[in-house]
Amino acid sequence: MNKTILIVDDSATVRVAVKMALKKDYEVVDANNGQDALNKIKTLTAKGTRLNLIITDINMPKMGGLEFIREVKKDRKLKFTPILVLTTESQGSMKAEGKKAGATGWLVKPFKPDQLQGIVKKVIK
């Protein structure tokens, strides 16, 4: 079965970009913000789907990325799910914050499809 990746971003453009880059090799699920993502995770867990990777933006309405990561880390089942943080250059310090919150790595927006594919391959083994 394909591995499942969750992309959390309030920009539809980013969500579609990630989907397009990864849909060939992975099952990609998307969410608009942290809150929405937590709900999606709940539904997926109920269906027995395990997430293999979470990719999340930082600045989002309702629930931002850092809070979302911390919520995820509280869930024992998801504790070891790798998390990639999407940042822009103007948010340099956010990388550190993401790391602090429990993220595995980061990727600067905008990225090219092969960049994303590369880092995802590295993180998911």
Next chain:
Amino acid sequence: MPSDDSEMIEVFIGDATEQLEVLEAELLNLEDNPEDPETIKKIFRAVHTLKGSAGFVDFSDIEAFAHLYEELLSSIRDGKITINDDIMEALLTSKDIINAMINYRVGQSDYPDETKVEDMKEELKRLNSGSAEKDPEEEEEATTGGPKRELFKVAMNLRTDVFETGTDPLLLIDDLANHCKILDTTMVIKNVPVLTKINVFENYLSWNIIVECTKGREQIDDVFIFASMDNDIQIEKITDEDLSEMEDSKIGELLVQKGYIGEEEVEEAMEKHKKLGDDLVKEGKVTRKLVDSVAKRQEELRKVRRTSTLRIETDKLDRIIESVGEVVVVKSRIRELLERKGWLQLEEEATLTELDRYITQLQKDVMNTRMVPIKDTLLPFRRLVRDLSKKQGKEIEFEIKGEDTELDKTVTEKIKDPLKHMLRNSVDHGIETPEERIAAGKPKKGKLLLEASHQNGEVLIELTDDGKGIDPEKIKEKAVSKGLLEEDATLTREEALRMIFNPGFSTAKEVTDVSGRGVGMDVVMDNINTIQGDVEVHSEKGEGTEFTIHIPLTLAIIDGILVRVGTNKLIIPIQSVVSFQPLDPKSVHNVNNTTALSFRGGYIPVINLGEYMHYQAESNNMLVIVQSGNKYLALILDEVVGKYQIVIKSLEENFKKIKNFAGATVLGDGSVALILDVKTLLRNVKNVS
């Protein structure tokens, strides 16, 4: 993959359009409330998201422009720049430029003028750097060479569950001490519960810390960058005077905070004092605007309903509506066939009735999916009114009410233009300049209210201003001078006001986008009429004008009565029908060379539909009285066949526009009936007084 690219662009356009809508609404909020941090955050986020998205579709012009925009917003957000008129103007114009850049991509507009874009970029840079240059303390630092000393008050209000997120308040304070000199720390213990209720995993404390920094506010921001995401951390610059004042009031404050004074004492003391909010404002703990904006936001939050949604293309919905319409027609046809063959027995009848019930439910549900709040149509007008009034030096308080009122999507699209022109007229001609208003003894600021509501199965949109009103005498004079009215004509007040909707009354012949004088109200009326709507006007000279637009909830399915003239079948929309009765020849008279019917104590015009439409009529012994607004008309025809629910098919889309007909429909037997356009009929008929 090119298909992926075009899909990405399509997604980006949708995404960007959404962000721009948010951006504009929030920018207008910001203008009303320039200190609200939430609004600034939302604006920043919209531009930030836009910039990020643009990068994915390689729209580097948008990305570059949004970058400068974001930089300025970030300075505003961080309190480095205070918003003024120049900045507000730049923020709004920048939004327009990005809007135009995006519209250009979808072929909806020309590319924004290059020099304008470059000028704006410079302006954004200038505004952003301007603040830094103006900062006197920074200059001081440059000249004296010594470190710049600044005082800050940090209010650290941590959440009860702050430990769960891995934040340790002590570490935060330590970290702060590493960067700045801590002058004073007050721990607020008023939220600590009684011992038995303390949960060791929860935090009940908050801190007020006074620090002295030499490297500016960013240092403090950095300490709290993590914690401030979900805790309330307020960093405020203070002066030496503030500090000494704080020392003075400190004893009382400490007593309260540390819990040495009980609730009763506090209340007692409060009564002697001014209100707490005022005190807080006075003490500089919070600003008045902040108190107000917090209250306002709470109200907004209550409004937010959480519903799960699904986006559907309008085309798909239209097809469903069309199919439901066809089902209605086929059902009528089955009934008719059964009846004709004599097979319509009790059981068949019951089954058909059941089918009817489901179809009605289905119809209702499908119609509901097309209902959208009028919000998206009305809210952009805030900008229009703001820009227009600025340009004309008028002061207008514009309010929109009932923005959650729902109506058919197609209807919302069609009322946008007429509404825009009516608003433009209200600003141009309705509301006076501040000087004129003061001279007339009115408040300097004019009021303009746009309110939508549901009433009796239709949607009402009322546009009210407290401007100079319309003078019926002037209208009459103008109508006479334009040859629209006989000099000795006697008109009621209402009739006179209605003259403004007459073609040829206003100077401008078409609806134009240029802010011109006298945008044709006849065009407005025409537009509203095409969606089966009507406009009423009331006005008091010197007091204001009120326009009421009546529009149907939906255009797709209407109730109508089917009438016959010879072999021709016509539908009259039921809301236009007043009554029908066999024709009594004695009731028809000749008044001023016009055929007229005595009706409710007066005379109304009569049309023989057969003659008028050049149909071969048979008996001409039926009379149907129809109404539009406050005008009546009697129609002579052969027969009233019955009441039908019909699906309107556009003549323009399927054939071409025909005068006097609002559309066509397919009847149960498969034949076509035209739908009478009562309003146009009435307009073309000579008045009988």
